[in-house]
Amino acid sequence: MTSARPGPRVPTATYRLQLQPAFPFAAAESAVPYLASLGVSHLHLSPVLEAVPGSTHGYDVVDPARVREELGGEEGLRALARTAREHGLGLVVDIVPNHMAMAPRHNHALWEVLREGPESPYARWFDIDWAAQDGRVLLPVLGGPLRSQRDHLVVDGDVLRYHDHVFPLRAGTAGLPLPELLDAQWYRPVWWRLARTELNYRRFFSISELIGVRVEDPEVFDATHAKILQLLDEGVVDGLRIDHPDGLADPDGYLARLHEATGGRWTVVEKILADGEHLPETWPVAGTTGYDALRHVDGLFTDRTGAYELLGRYRAFAAPQTDRGGNWEATVRRAAYKVLTHELATETDRLTRVAVRLCAASPDLALRDRAPWALRTALEELLVRMRVYRPYAAGDASAVVTEEAAQEARLAFVVAEEAEAVGIVRRLLVEPPGGPSAPDHADRVEFRARFAQTASALRAKSVEDTAFYRYVPLLSTTEVGGDPGSPGVSPDDFHAYCARVQRDWPGTGTVVTTHDTKRSADVRAALAVLTECPERWARLLAEVTRSEGGVPDGQLAWAAWQTVFGLGPAEEERVRAALLKHVREAGMYTSWTEQEAPYEEAVTAFVAAGPCGAPGEQVAAFRKALDPHVRANVLGTALVHLTMPGVPDVYQGTESEYRALVDPDNRRPVPYPPEAPGEKDALTAAALRLRARRPEAFGVSARYAPLTAEGPAAGHCLAFDRSGEVITAVTRLSLRLAEAGGWQETRLPLPPGRWADVLAPGREFTGHARVADLFEQRPVALLERVAEGVTEGVTEG
Template sequence: MTPARPLPPVPTATYRLQLQPAFPFAAAAAAVPYLASLGVSHLHLSPVLEAVPGSEHGYDVVDHGRVREELGGEEGLRALSRTAREHGLGLVADLVPNHMAMAPRHNRALWEVLREGPRSPYARWFDIDWEAQGGQLLLPVLGGPLGTQIEQLEVDGEVLRYYDHAFPLREGTEGLPLPRLLDAQWYRPVWWRLARTELNYRRFFSISELIGVRVEDPEVFEATHAKTLALLREGVLDGLRIDHPDGLADPAGYLRTLHDATGGRWTVVEKILADGERLPAAWPVAGTTGYDALRHVDGVFTDRSGAGELLGDYRRFAAPQTDRGGEWAATVRRAAYKVLGHELAAELERLTRTASRVCADSPDPALRDRAPWALRTALRELLVRLEVYRPYSAADTAALLTEEVAAEARLAFLVPEESGAVDAVRDLLLGRHGEGPGPAELRARFAQTASALRAKAVEDTAYYRYVPLLSAAEVGGNPGAPGVTPEEFHAYCVRVQRDWPATGTVVTTHDAKRSADVRAALAVLTECPRRWADVLAEVTRSGEGVPDAQLAWAAWQTVFGLGPAAPERVREALLKHVREAGLYTSWTEREPPYESAVAAFVDAGPCGAPGQRVTALRRALEPYIRANVLGTALLHLTMPGVPDLYQGTEGEYRALVDPDNRRAVPLPPPDPGEKGALTRAALGLRARRPEAFGDTATYAPLSAEGPAANHCLAFARSGRTVTAVTRLSLRLAESGGWADTRLPLPPGRWTDVLHPGPEFSGPTRAADLFERSPVALLERVDGDGPR
């Protein structure tokens, strides 16, 4: 019997690489010597399985059994793994269990389903409602109604073609006239706009090009995970990042199955935790990918009172033309209603069909005589009131769908008797009508729909409608309460070290709206809201060419955060901004005159001569931006958890929303600068002192003493290292500096690894500690110290 391979070590730090045809495995291998010298322990690879040809992200998987040929295939991945191991590095890969590409000509499993229908052995792979749409799978691929496109459809042997789309024909239908041939298929090509209301397959959010996969089925799990599990068993891969587990029918069950199949490899999940929400303790994972850490790091450099002043200015400047008021909670609620009525209308309809069927089939009279419209209304009203992505258990559901929530939901009904639909739905979701496949399916689909709704309503809509402080409108953030106190930051870190010491932490990702360095600059505006208001008044004095005030506010903040940049980058990000906001234009209902006005305004204003005034303000605030940039980097690299560095962020990295943040970066960066030196020093310390940062380490907050104590955030790790950063440095300078503020250090003698030289001990003057830099990373130099 072959002995089990020992588990690889838990990462100490990972480095995220965005693989694509222009940056394949060979390019990653070429960067390995540099990345190893940087001090990370593992490379974090974007998805490596076969994807749609040309895909720049890899989340549109078409074959789970093959490593992507455009990246170099399996041999290329194995060669990268060998090179990484020669330099002491492991590999962590991004795994996509929730969906595959809706691309039949590349996706063999889907091709067979279209050819054979529900009797195909692959039909169980995909989350399709065969009872809807007359038993045909809706394919929203046509550029217009069928009558205007039918001449573009042609039969080629046993294949139906439409431009670059290809679909298999059902056996025996090849010779039928085209209209009859279309009716005879297991699928129905339709105008793409019908996806909004008529779609009958689960998808990723509102992206019809990605079809949901049923990994809750053991056979589907085995088929879609065999290659990845083999790569783990053979030591090619060491760990996993799980993409969007909230989309699955049973995330906890999936993660248990995965844990057993991998033998307990280090695994983190892309889970967005709402403010105050906790990761389910029973999940057999190391933790999240780290958006909760991002929110706390950003928040501690944000001045709460100044953010409140910015909000007041924003309301006066933009609220009359924005989402009717400039209130965060109200903006989220209105966005949720809009998304359920538009982008996710098909998902709400499927959920309604499920609820109707469960009620009609129930022996309990309390569930009978519920009209579909009433059930739809009840589901909508309960969904929009969820303040987290989804419930995972009956206890979660009970805590979320309280009687107070139900009472609010009932107000949507004009006839009180009709409001009983709310109680019927709520009771089913709470399990009060027993178990069974019907109620279980309703609960799973409710949770799946909830996660899609939260993502679309918050991340993809509200973040673009409520913009008093753009740095707070980040994945995992809470724009309604952007500031985090040092006490709250420490409490979070203590909890992470206790409960999830090997969780991932991030400050920049491929999904971030703005990179950490851009957000660090924007946070300085909370320390000088009056100066920002004065500059904004000056650059917008004429009001000419401004499409709307909300867009103008966001545009000026964008160029402040980004600094000098090519106008096309700003223009592209702002066009995405207004389409996501959906107030005057959108992705599916574009208004060309408005979009042209946005582009013209960006070129003439923020990226034109008036923008120089904003650039001048940024230059004047550069010392305080530097403090935030360095402080953010140092906290990320030394706080509890496993830091994940996004490609290029070891040096200065200013990027906006994708695709801007997914562009290729040179490795190594040509001039990593001061931030690069900090990154290398901190990672080197983690590698040299792994016991100070791992799962057995400790985290101890350190409190400064003196008039500027609140401006120093500090903590010790295992009595061996001390991190100290300056927060709200502009406010500090305006109040006269550190004066006699001191930071009492733990016992021992300490030296700053960022600026070797003097030693420190006992109560140390902050002015001395931060003489050369707004941050300090101390290492104990008189022995190991206490554990």
């Protein structure tokens, strides 16, 4: 590699493209002129390395040394980069260090491990527990118990076939009878249901099709990052998005190694921060991918008081038990217990084995004589009380696994001496692991790492993938990075957040819609209006529910009606698919692994007859009556996102009004240019072009200052000043505003100078601007300081 790399270039704005066979590099290249005209500085590409054939997302990598052929291969990527450069754009690429696809027929490294076992040079790549399962990799691929599937296991030369699966045979075993042949392999094909308790490799969350990669090993890091580093070194790629660093054994060490290898290129990490949690200061990154920004932007347009009233109406309508969707904290706790004992049972077993080993071999007698069940219980009780995704090696585990949580965890034990297991587990997490020469050093390091990895998987599965589908009073708050138990963000809290971002992480990413959001920003913006009219919403639902029978359950009905309200004109197939995913994730009446056909059929029938049937027309009419307030939230969300501190990432198609539900609905290719651009397109382009034209007003050395309106409706105007050069002003809670009599004589004191309305050329303001005039044409305003001497069209305060 060359020694003189260009310095890190911080994007002014990025545009996310979901690459897939239906939208390859060539399609992205064709869209470059349009995307450049928007005003972004970089294209943000989903994973580009070789993935499972047909993959629509690319996170199931099979070969990190090759650019994906289905997308156009390396030449296609280089051609895209050249065209992007010609139009002034760079490339940011999403990379996946945590896992690869468990697809041996496509994953050469994994194939060799299954063929040669732990002696394979690739064995160190994968996080496999060779001490378990008699030293064989469990492969949960069979459709039933082995006896019922044996006729489908066919030896074909030097491979073993099972339907679409192909596995290598260990040398010299092809001629053995099937039972002996299976016993002679370095792997064990089993019924897929055994994965829950018997699996002996680390997964991505609970997805057995994705196997964990040991990038903490320097050789594995080098092998799996060589192609990406080459593309960075040769200027094809400019920056990186890091997928799921929480799954790594040592995120601190990984990010430090990556920072050195890339020469400090602009890098953001997909880190979900809990409310009040901050990104580790030691991480050499520009910041997060932006889910913390999403929570704050959404919260601005949510009426906190109305959200709690909506919760009361929801409880009365659905009558859920407190721990099954009626109370947020109780719902999360119940979901966490369920995930630990079901989806993550094998991960908990592995962690328990390390704890047992540490205690049994410890020279400290206080750790001896600890029953495995007690250590497992202590681990479970501490894990379910985690309020963040995981502790980090560079942080203080005692601040994450708190003594207060430990005190609660002890209540799970009847015998006081057995409750001591909680303190022992916490001690193993909090105490430094000692020097490398200590006999238990390796086990202590492994215990801390696996606890952190299990904690992050638990948080994701129990909160994002379970509780978010059980606790549904307001669907717009059940979003990645969100906190449904604390809906709404005050202007003061929003300003404090923005000031902190500008000070500490000015190059961080910000988002409002991604490939992982459960509902796009425009759907959530519409749903937030319901917090301004909770009584009207509950009354409407009571009416449409009375007129339509066959409701499967109250929680599902409440979520279904909100879904079609947020989506607007409802396409039955999209709503049906999203709601079937909803009920399976919730896991209360059906699930992905135990599907209850009668219940799912009832859901399908309800969607067709209710939300997407004649009663749905009443909800459509209700939404139409609220259109001005939905518009205010949609435009306000977009403008705040595009002008607040950080680097905004515009998800594909969201420059236009974009209504999408959970994946795969939100990963569909979109047309370029948009078929029918509207006012949101104009706003997005104006804001992005302003950022490109005035980078000093928004960049890492910019300033952020709140502006406070004065008058009877001051709380409904959210405004801020960027570096004394740009002002953003938006309307919040516009329905409440209208009911209170409008803006009246509310004014916004502007900094000295003349300010031109970027969204309406010819309009200018100065002094104390009347907010009613400021928002005369639209519920938002974007002002730019203009040179002295320009006097036409001035509105004086």
